[in-house]
Amino acid sequence: MDQIDRKILAALQEDAGRPVADIAADVGLSQSPCWRRIQKLEADGVIQRRVALLDPVQLNVGVTVFVAVRTARHDLEWLETFAHAAQDIPEIVELYRMSGEVDYMLRVVVPDIAGFDAVYKKLIARVPLTDVTSSFAMERIKFTTALPLNYA
Numbered sequence: 001m002d003q004i005d006r007k008i009l010a011a012l013q014e015d016a017g018r019p020v021a022d023i024a025a026d027v028g029l030s031q032s033p034c035w036r037r038i039q040k041l042e043a044d045g046v047i048q049r050r051v052a053l054l055d056p057v058q059l060n061v062g063v064t065v066f067v068a069v070r071t072a073r074h075d076l077e078w079l080e081t082f083a084h085a086a087q088d089i090p091e092i093v094e095l096y097r098m099s100g101e102v103d104y105m106l107r108v109v110v111p112d113i114a115g116f117d118a119v120y121k122k123l124i125a126r127v128p129l130t131d132v133t134s135s136f137a138m139e140r141i142k143f144t145t146a147l148p149l150n151y152a
Contacts, residue, residue, distance in 0.1 A: 001046070004029065006149045008037055009046070013146040016050040053145065061091070061109040063136065065116050069104040070131040078127070085126035091119045 007027040011018060024034035041047045056062045071078065079097075086095045086106065094107040110116045116134065123129070 001152045060111045065108040066135045067106040068102040068133040072130045082127045
């Protein structure tokens with residue numbers, strides 16, 4: 001990956017719907033070589049997919065809850081059950097297995113506390129949890145989906 005690829009990726013992270021001609025002009029290529037590079041980045045799995053970022057407030061899911069989960073079970077069967085349960089609950093938008101005191105961290109988006117309570121009840125009905133701690137975000141100060149490209 002060279003500097004031009006990084007510039008292409010930066011442009012796509014900013015707006016994946018930009019015309020290839022605009023991106024090509026910004027990175028100093030003609031349209032065809034730029035398109036071939038984009039296709040190669042997709043084929044190599046660097047670009048996994050292109051999505052639209054939606055406004056959570058306008059979709060009535062403006063409340064973000066971070067949920068720390070500790071479990072007494074650390075076997076593959078439990079993990080698969082937990083992962084499938086999380087996949088089936090659309091309000092759970094991120095799930096991570098953690099090191100340290102917390103076993104799993106979830107990010108949940110809901111309209112309000114009652115919405116979170118419903119998600120919580122769905123989750124505990126599907127999988128046994130030892131300890132769950134929920135923290136409601138008061139303010140979103142920084143949010144980006146753009147990854148740093150200086151390490152590529």
